[in-house]
Amino acid sequence: MPVNMTQETTRYDTTRAAWEDIWEQASVEAELKSVRYPRSMATIEAYLPYLSKDRLILEAGSGLSAVVITLREMGYPVVGMDYALNALQISRRYDPSLALFGGDVHRLPCADNSVGAYLSFGVLEHFEHGMEPALREAFRVIAPGGTLVLTIPYPNVVHQLIAWWRRRQGTSVLNDDEFYESTYTRAALVAAAENVGFRLEKAIPTSHAYTLWGLGGPFRGEGYYETSPLAMRLGAVLEKVLPWPFNFSTLLIARKP
Numbered sequence: 001m002p003v004n005m006t007q008e009t010t011r012y013d014t015t016r017a018a019w020e021d022i023w024e025q026a027s028v029e030a031e032l033k034s035v036r037y038p039r040s041m042a043t044i045e046a047y048l049p050y051l052s053k054d055r056l057i058l059e060a061g062s063g064l065s066a067v068v069i070t071l072r073e074m075g076y077p078v079v080g081m082d083y084a085l086n087a088l089q090i091s092r093r094y095d096p097s098l099a100l101f102g103g104d105v106h107r108l109p110c111a112d113n114s115v116g117a118y119l120s121f122g123v124l125e126h127f128e129h130g131m132e133p134a135l136r137e138a139f140r141v142i143a144p145g146g147t148l149v150l151t152i153p154y155p156n157v158v159h160q161l162i163a164w165w166r167r168r169q170g171t172s173v174l175n176d177d178e179f180y181e182s183t184y185t186r187a188a189l190v191a192a193a194e195n196v197g198f199r200l201e202k203a204i205p206t207s208h209a210y211t212l213w214g215l216g217g218p219f220r221g222e223g224y225y226e227t228s229p230l231a232m233r234l235g236a237v238l239e240k241v242l243p244w245p246f247n248f249s250t251l252l253i254a255r256k257p
Contacts, residue, residue, distance in 0.1 A: 011180050015126050016083055018179040023064060023087040028094040030224040031066035039227060039235070043151065043206050043251055044070070050147045050201065050253050051076055055116020060105045060138070061123030065091035065098055072098075078119075081108075105134040110141040117147040122249065125152050125182045135196045142256045148198055151249040155183040156211050158246075186244065189252055198254035205247030209235030212246075 034040060044067075051057060053075050062068050062080030064087055071078045079099040082088055088100045103109045105123065118138045124131035131152075138148055153159070184192070186203050194200060212219040212231040219231035227235070238246040 011128055015180050019063075019084045020086050023084055023090060026064060028064045028066065028069075028091060031064040032069060033223065034225050035066040035070055037226065038232065039207050039209050043249075046202075046204055046206070046251055047147075047149045047253055048074075050149065051117050053077065055143070055146070056114070057117040057119060058108075058110065058115045058141070059119040059121075060103075060108070060134075061120055062091075062100065063087050065094075065100065067119065067121060068098060068100070069095065081105075106137060108137045108141050112140055113143040115141050115146065116143055117149065118142050119149045121151045122153070124150065125184065126180055128180050128182075131184075131192050132196060135192060135198070139196045139198060139256060144256055146256050147201075148193065148252070148254040148256070150189070150193075150252045151206065152189055152252065153181070153183045154205065154244070154247040154250050155185060156244075156246055156248060158211055158214055159183055184250070186250055189250055193252060193254050197256065199257055201253040201255055202251070204251040204253075205239070205243045206251050207235075207248035208238040208243075208246045211235070211238075211248040214248075 035044075051071075055077070057071065057076055057078045059068055059078060059080045062082050063084070065080050068078045068080040068091075079101070080088070080091070081101050081103045083102065083104050085102050088102060091098055091100055101109065105120070118141065120134075120138070124134050127134065135148075142148060190200055190203055209219075209227040209231040210225075212235055213225070213227045219228055220226070221228045235246075
């Protein structure tokens with residue numbers, strides 16, 4: 001049944017509330033550890049050549065600021081923004097010097113052409129109306145020649161099997177009816193970025209080991225969202241032989257002309 005605007009607005013609010021609950025139960029230390037896992041560092045290293053240390057970088061949807069902290073330690077001028085204000089408060093308690101502010105990706109409190117790069121990791125898939133409204137805002141605030149960096153979940157083999165099973169059981173394909181999350185094919189993701197004016201640089205399949213983590217058992221390590229050595233080894237093979245069927249997130253890098 002089509003979702004009406006009242007339902008969509010309600011789910012938008014419940015998704016925000018779900019993130020607030022997630023951040024209350026997490027910690028900056030755990031998030032930092034997960035960002036520094038080899039699979040996460042491989043993604044960071046893929047987009048670093050497209051960032052400048054001389055231009056302001058915005059992470060929209062920064063959560064507990066693990067990426068902000070990591071990039072700052074590398075010398076990049078990064079500010080974080082999130083609509084879950086408790087995430088900003090938790091981050092500030094960890095490091096009062098962090099440059100953070102509250103805001104919504106659909107109404108950025110930023111001037112036109114004011115940032116050199118816009119980063120968004122696992123954020124834009126959470127909006128039932130699609131990602132283009134947020135991408136238009138990103139395009140507005142990025143300076144000409146600036147960079148868009150996104151990671152978005154891909155409808156990989158495991159995800160499709162789970163969705164098929166849920167449909168067969170007559171249940172929602174969403175993980176939680178109150179927490180909206182979608183996936184995008186490479187073509188759909190590239191089209192969404194190009195439709196608002198961005199020029200594609202790269203679309204890279206990433207985090208194959210984390211796709212295996214979702215299967216549980218021997219693919220999970222002991223740490224916070226940690227993949228096991230088996231998942232890492234098998235994921236490295238899948239990245240080479242089946243890069244898209246087992247892709248967990250697509251890393252998209254694009255430029256504003």
